[in-house]
Amino acid sequence: MATESPHVPEGELDDILEYCNNLRHAPVPADDALPEGFSGTFGHFPVYFPEEIAHSAGLLPVAILGGGNKLELKHADAHMGSFICAICRSTTEMGLNGALANLSGFVTHPICDAAKHLAGIWARNFPEQPSEILYLPQNVNTPGAVRYIAAEYQRLRAEMEKRAERAADDESLRASIRTYNRNRRLLRELYAIRRDEPWKLSCTESYLLLRARTRISCEEHNVLLERAIAGIRARRRQAQDKPRVVFVGGFCEQPPLEMLEAIDDNCYVVDDDLLIGMRWFTEDVPEAGDPVWALAESYVERSAASPVQHDERKSKEGYLMAMIHAAKADAAIVTAAKFCEPGLDEQVAWSKHLDEVGVQYLVLEFEEKMTSFEQMAMQLETFAESLLFATA
Numbered sequence: 001m002a003t004e005s006p007h008v009p010e011g012e013l014d015d016i017l018e019y020c021n022n023l024r025h026a027p028v029p030a031d032d033a034l035p036e037g038f039s040g041t042f043g044h045f046p047v048y049f050p051e052e053i054a055h056s057a058g059l060l061p062v063a064i065l066g067g068g069n070k071l072e073l074k075h076a077d078a079h080m081g082s083f084i085c086a087i088c089r090s091t092t093e094m095g096l097n098g099a100l101a102n103l104s105g106f107v108t109h110p111i112c113d114a115a116k117h118l119a120g121i122w123a124r125n126f127p128e129q130p131s132e133i134l135y136l137p138q139n140v141n142t143p144g145a146v147r148y149i150a151a152e153y154q155r156l157r158a159e160m161e162k163r164a165e166r167a168a169d170d171e172s173l174r175a176s177i178r179t180y181n182r183n184r185r186l187l188r189e190l191y192a193i194r195r196d197e198p199w200k201l202s203c204t205e206s207y208l209l210l211r212a213r214t215r216i217s218c219e220e221h222n223v224l225l226e227r228a229i230a231g232i233r234a235r236r237r238q239a240q241d242k243p244r245v246v247f248v249g250g251f252c253e254q255p256p257l258e259m260l261e262a263i264d265d266n267c268y269v270v271d272d273d274l275l276i277g278m279r280w281f282t283e284d285v286p287e288a289g290d291p292v293w294a295l296a297e298s299y300v301e302r303s304a305a306s307p308v309q310h311d312e313r314k315s316k317e318g319y320l321m322a323m324i325h326a327a328k329a330d331a332a333i334v335t336a337a338k339f340c341e342p343g344l345d346e347q348v349a350w351s352k353h354l355d356e357v358g359v360q361y362l363v364l365e366f367e368e369k370m371t372s373f374e375q376m377a378m379q380l381e382t383f384a385e386s387l388l389f390a391t392a
């Protein structure tokens, strides 16, 4: 249910969105510029990372999302093959050019070979910045999955405590879960607006609002989202004649902002999987009981889906169709990052299934470093026109 919102003038909403856009390029904060209560930063690679554990130890979780299309690669090419996806290459470049020097540690996940090997690249090139792999299960359907994840989280918690030189006891972890639950509720509200009144909030704007949490504390993000949602609800905008689509393929490497803008120009994106790891839980995490168990159990029982997690309850085709139906979408934009094996795998399965069930879709490939969008814009325009023609 929507919360009661204070009045926020349109100008303030514009300022919030500009602030979020600037945060995309903001450096990792230095230790002396951290919000109160934090003593360091901890970097994590997509897709999902239990930020609450770092947060409760006083380490600001910083999602590392590659270098976008403004970063020039000067060093990374010497460290990896040309067939590696752009986010891995630009993340390595940012390590080598010092842009991530303020991190007190870096964690990656075995979501694919490229991501898994980042930890080794880190260990070899930046020994002063401890790196590790958080082994989340790829198959969550085994009976021991929750127990295994809880043990892995306990290991992570001990690591965080060592780095922060501070205890992250159950009480502080429960407090972090409460803060993130508030964030989850606000993000669900943001996405509900997209679904119910998409003319009030574009996909690009919603993405910027979500992505802001990669550089600020969850507490600050909660305040930002509350103000933004109030401003969005107060917007007076007319609905336009645009098809409703869902966007998939943005779970790891991030599509350039210009690509999302081109989609917004032609369609209402009523749901997406952009940064799905940052809103992984579909419900609140239980705030009572063992907090580590609550996080582990939520990972298995109250979670979204992505191409890098295998859960027989959420087939590739099944979760896309559930998204399309829940968002009352007319069609899908099925994307994958170049050289992304999990993403391309999913794209093939999705396209085949959409053909079978007769749902219209557009296949797009992207790279975070793309700078030319004219051709894509034309494809999108044609796609949107054909959808409108079909439903006229």
Ligand code: SF4
Binding pocket: 085, 086, 087, 088, 111, 112, 113, 114, 115, 252, 253, 308, 337, 339, 340, 341, 342, 343
């Ligand atoms: S974009 Fe794909 S290939 Fe690259 S790190 Fe992410 S999941 Fe792996």
